[in-house]
Amino acid sequence: MNLLWTILGSALNVAAVVLLAPLAEGVLRKITARIQSRQGPPLLQPYYDLLKLLGKEDLESGECPRVQRFAACLAPTAILAVATFLPMGFAAPMHAHGDVILLVYLLTLVGISTLLAGLAAGSAYSLLGISREMMTMITLEPLFAVALIAGAVHTRSFHLDTVLHGSVYATPGVPWSGFLLLGVFLLALPAFVQRVPFDVAEAETEIMEGALMEYSGPKLALIKFAQMAKLVTYCGLFVALFAPWGSHLVFPVGWLVFWLKVFLLVLLVTFVAATHARYRVDQAIRYFALLLGAACVALVLASLGH
């Protein structure tokens, strides 16, 4: 029974991300266009884009085609694996098979797949892209670990269901550390999903999509899909950590509430992207370092029980 539920729930989560991620991207594009006084593409355009890319010839233009193919597959796999650890209106399907530490590893794997893709492509621009990606990862990834650990400290548990349910606020008094982390995460969200102003690792007008520049056809479709999935999955993680209210309502109400909140976060990302210029990589890193400092303060507060 338990195994059946794990499989069914995982399939449900993966299906939701696969089906809804392009829609979120479509909403993002449409709203962006409206802010820019444009008509914008149809809401379903990202689906068509992915289908078209999947149907194209599979060119092999990089240094190491085998690794490139592997990296292109790893990217969506890793992010969908993260999705199975997410409570989307019901308990996280894989909660019995992993804990918070595994989740942190999986999130890192998502970044690693981009590094691998860029390294295997081997062009000057993709190498520049991954060096930027790496700098971003080093300063950004600890943020998630800090938030999860703060939650774990509060609840004295590494269990997914416990931590991924607003655990950052689980203190007896006013949850100062939770509020601080909430602020940090709101500021860092566009960076986690690599949108303007933090898309330095791709930066079309500077380094021509960086790590992605040698990719086309089905491989590009997989990587592009991974980016779209990343957008909703990170928003989902944010909801689980910081705004879980309503997710425990009976299925499908809880499920709908969850996805509604995810789409609200997508809107936030859209507005930030449409009203900002891209940071230069050194400016972005300085910004992340500041956030990391604040997160560390939050961790100290959490360990002191606030």
Next chain:
Amino acid sequence: MIARETLNALKTRFGPALIRADLPADNRLFVWVLPEVVRDLSRYVFRDLDARYVISIGADDRPFSGNYLVAHNFAFDRDHLLASLLVHLPPDAPRIDSITDVVPAANWAEREIRDLLGIEPVGHVQPKRLVLPDGWPDDVHPLRKDVPWNIAPAGFDPSRDYPFDPPPPGCTVVPFGPFHPTLDEPAHFRLFVEGEVVRGCEYRGFMVHRGIEKLAESVLTYNEVPMAAERICGICGCVHNVAYAQAVESAAAIQAPPRAEYIRTIMLEIERLHSHLLWVGLACHIVGFDTLFMQSFRIREPVMWIAEKISGNRKTYALCVIGGVRWDLTPDLQSELRQVLDRLESEWQTAVAAIRNDRNLQRRTRDVGVTPPALVKDAALIGPVARAAGVDIDCRRDHPYAAYDRVAFDVVTHQGGDVWGRVVVRMLEVFESIRIIRQCLDKMEPGPIQLSITDDLPAGRLGLSSVEAPRGESHHFVVTGENQRPRRWRVRAPTYQNLQAIPAMIRDQQLADMTIALGSIDPCFSCTDRMETIDIRSGTARTWTQAELLAQTRARPE
């Protein structure tokens, strides 16, 4: 008076070396000098008299005087004078002392003379090929009169490579272009990058030459050239159209009627409006701020529509003939133009306020691509790039043409010489352009729009014309000739000078700033690359290579 005083200053110092002088007007000076003194004379004019270097021109004058001709043009901006130092060189193995060690800005111009006319600049600081393609044979010089315009030289070697400089130790080479999303035209920068910092770069451009100058000297006639000149550039074509017409008019001592001058002024300013709006949009796009890019283009669109209503085209207005313009502005069009300007002004004020308050944008553009005043002087930088560094030059005021002497406007300057300064200068110049157009509409009186010229234009006369393009001074030099066409016509687009300063502007900056620094001069490569005489045959030679390349890329690995 100024022309005469300058000539006297030259006489007292270089008396015996001056052969002949010509002062056709008080704002023009032509001095023929001996080749031996040209370097010292250039230094004196550039450093001691503090003139601005404009361009050097080479011409094959053998069928007429038996000699080659080289001219170094200088501008005395404060004194409203354009001067030209001319040298005749013997027809066999022509050589001239390079002035690049005293006038660094002459780097490209002398290399171009070497490529296209085979005149050797002795002592050049960087004697490398500039204009001709890599495989072009060394002994064929397309602008010589005995070389036909459609030459296909024997000995074109498609396998020959350009000898690039080796990168400095510790640096990797990052190729920037020929094709890059932020370059709308092909140009190649080899960046020497250490981590994320650019330590130097080498430029190889001139990939879109179309042989327009040679065409004008050998195929077109006086009134056909403006149409070709307009196609030098897709953004500031009207500038070249007007500058050419004015250069010929100045050589032949023709004055266009007042109404034609007003119409020229109006169209030049309309062109500046759309060009600046386009640039602000593109600059925002380069730093990833696409919302302002889109808004800027939306605000710009009515300008394109009114241009189309007036001239029949969004661009390529087909404005000038020698001695006037080709079409008139009807009262209906004038009132519609005023409405467009009113709307543009209010919308642009909103956009400017938004940009000025955007800290994020300023963080990306302040202290980026800095041009200190010394660099402005040495590289002879012009236009918004110079004005953003606090150098107060503007051809509209300094060398007035068309109706600019009859309208009031301010020359916008800024301090700092960074990209942000260039953004501010361009944004505010939009308001000055609106002001100028409104005054022209007020002051324009009915009258003829072109002269009827029945006589042939005199041959062998020299004409200079500087027009302030959106990117800076566009300078045209014309020698009138026989068969209804010029003997020599040299176009110096503003990017030709500004682009030469890019290596200095991006040195030791972040790689991420390269695109916005380059973008900030508003580069126009097709203007810069305007002359080349190859196309046809080298085209076929390359087609073969391309086909082979294509076959290789499409072949599946076994």
